[in-house]
Amino acid sequence: MGFSLGCMTEKSIEFWYEFASTYSYPAAMRVERLAAASGVIVRCKPFLLGPILAAQGMKDSPFNIYAVRGRYMWRDLERICAAENIPLKHPSRFPQFGLKAARLALIGADRQPVGQAATNWCPAFSRAVFTANFAEDKDITQDDVLADILRNIGVDPQAAFAAANTAENKDRLKRQTDEAMERGIFGAPSMLIGEELFWGNDRLHEAIDWAAR
Amino acid sequence: MGFSLGCMTEKSIEFWYEFASTYSYPAAMRVERLAAASGVIVRCKPFLLGPILAAQGMKDSPFNIYAVRGRYMWRDLERICAAENIPLKHPSRFPQFGLKAARLALIGADRQPVGQAATNWCPAFSRAVFTANFAEDKDITQDDVLADILRNIGVDPQAAFAAANTAENKDRLKRQTDEAMERGIFGAPSMLIGEELFWGNDRLHEAIDWAAR
Numbered sequence: 001m002g003f004s005l006g007c008m009t010e011k012s013i014e015f016w017y018e019f020a021s022t023y024s025y026p027a028a029m030r031v032e033r034l035a036a037a038s039g040v041i042v043r044c045k046p047f048l049l050g051p052i053l054a055a056q057g058m059k060d061s062p063f064n065i066y067a068v069r070g071r072y073m074w075r076d077l078e079r080i081c082a083a084e085n086i087p088l089k090h091p092s093r094f095p096q097f098g099l100k101a102a103r104l105a106l107i108g109a110d111r112q113p114v115g116q117a118a119t120n121w122c123p124a125f126s127r128a129v130f131t132a133n134f135a136e137d138k139d140i141t142q143d144d145v146l147a148d149i150l151r152n153i154g155v156d157p158q159a160a161f162a163a164a165n166t167a168e169n170k171d172r173l174k175r176q177t178d179e180a181m182e183r184g185i186f187g188a189p190s191m192l193i194g195e196e197l198f199w200g201n202d203r204l205h206e207a208i209d210w211a212a213r
Numbered sequence: 214m215g216f217s218l219g220c221m222t223e224k225s226i227e228f229w230y231e232f233a234s235t236y237s238y239p240a241a242m243r244v245e246r247l248a249a250a251s252g253v254i255v256r257c258k259p260f261l262l263g264p265i266l267a268a269q270g271m272k273d274s275p276f277n278i279y280a281v282r283g284r285y286m287w288r289d290l291e292r293i294c295a296a297e298n299i300p301l302k303h304p305s306r307f308p309q310f311g312l313k314a315a316r317l318a319l320i321g322a323d324r325q326p327v328g329q330a331a332t333n334w335c336p337a338f339s340r341a342v343f344t345a346n347f348a349e350d351k352d353i354t355q356d357d358v359l360a361d362i363l364r365n366i367g368v369d370p371q372a373a374f375a376a377a378n379t380a381e382n383k384d385r386l387k388r389q390t391d392e393a394m395e396r397g398i399f400g401a402p403s404m405l406i407g408e409e410l411f412w413g414n415d416r417l418h419e420a421i422d423w424a425a426r
Contacts, residue, residue: 056281066269068399079419184281184284186279186281198289199289200415206292
């Protein structure tokens with residue numbers, strides 16, 4: 001019984017990122033635009049990489065643990081940002097703890113409307129936080145820095161912080177991080193289309209192409 | 214005094230690779246062709262990654278140490294090889310110790326002519342060793358496997374092994390590995406153009422573009 005109008009499935013990609021992650025920066029700055037050009041919707045998935053690296057035995061960024069990799073990464077990031085016309089200023093603090101920003105980003109993604117913003121403000125917020133971290137050398141662990149960012153994208157900081165700091169939302173970020181690990185994510189940025197995992201800014205185009213198939 | 218006909222510098226790229234390295238495989242299969250298309254000469258630089266990873270505290274491939282990274286890497290390699298029409302068969306031994314093959318490759322690169330081959334046979338030899346490892350599941354630590362490969366590319370195995378196994382050549386491979394580490398190489402494949410380092414199969418095009426500038 002019944003009938004079908006055909007499978008009008010929405011093409012989407014999950015974009016998993018961490019605010020401390022250098023390679024998440026150029027990916028976050030481009031993912032919405034590139035996905036839209038391919039008719040693909042982006043699902044913002046902020047998470048914390050720290051617990052995942054800790055499970056691999058790392059207590060710090062691998063780019064700090066392995067200095068030679070760190071030196072390469074910063075040079076590589078310079079080349080990538082130059083090629084994509086993305087501003088870059090080597091931050092004086094690295095990595096910066098992205099916990100507060102990630103809790104806020106979760107609110108932006110799903111708890112709409114918050115304050116004046118009626119739409120999903122997670123992408124705009126995330127781009128602004130990444131820019132503060134990697135282009136403006138701001139301390140993204142500071143409430144006033146995050147509040148300025150929220151105001152600049154038209155979100156009431158007081159309402160957003162209140163929602164971000166509920167026990168429920170804090171737990172939600174933990175569960176999102178657990179989900180990342182369970183689904184095989186070990187670094188950031190990562191893109192998931194169903195169970196198909198793509199890791200790294202280098203795989204952004206391939207991941208979007210996969211989602212658009 | 215005197216005059217100049219202009220600077221006719223030869224554009225070249227150093228291709229640093231390890232026979233055990235999975236991502237070196239698709240890079241080695243393409244580097245000569247892609248570089249030639251850009252008028253760039255490839256300088257073969259076989260080296261051993263083991264001592265470099267050991268200096269970073271790793272006693273095994275990071276893809277074995279971190280199982281989740283290993284699972285991802287094999288899937289990622291499948292996608293890369295499929296996209297590039299490069300055959301891939303998950304090897305039953307990983308990583309395979311590339312010492313003997315690397316010593317032979319050094320001979321092919323610089324000690325020409327050896328046996329019947331009058332030209333640099335390092336690229337053809339290297340592609341065949343990688344194919345044996347990652348497409349044919351052969352044991353590349355076995356002399357007979359390497360001898361077959363040499364014969365197939367027109368090189369006398371006896372002469373090549375004799376040259377490869379001199380104390381001088383063994384030491385040369387050690388020095389080449391030391392040089393890799395000194396110049397900031399921490400993984401394979403790596404491409405160097407002067408001091409500009411590119412790491413990974415993902416950077417092959419960018420590295421060749423850099424060399425062709």
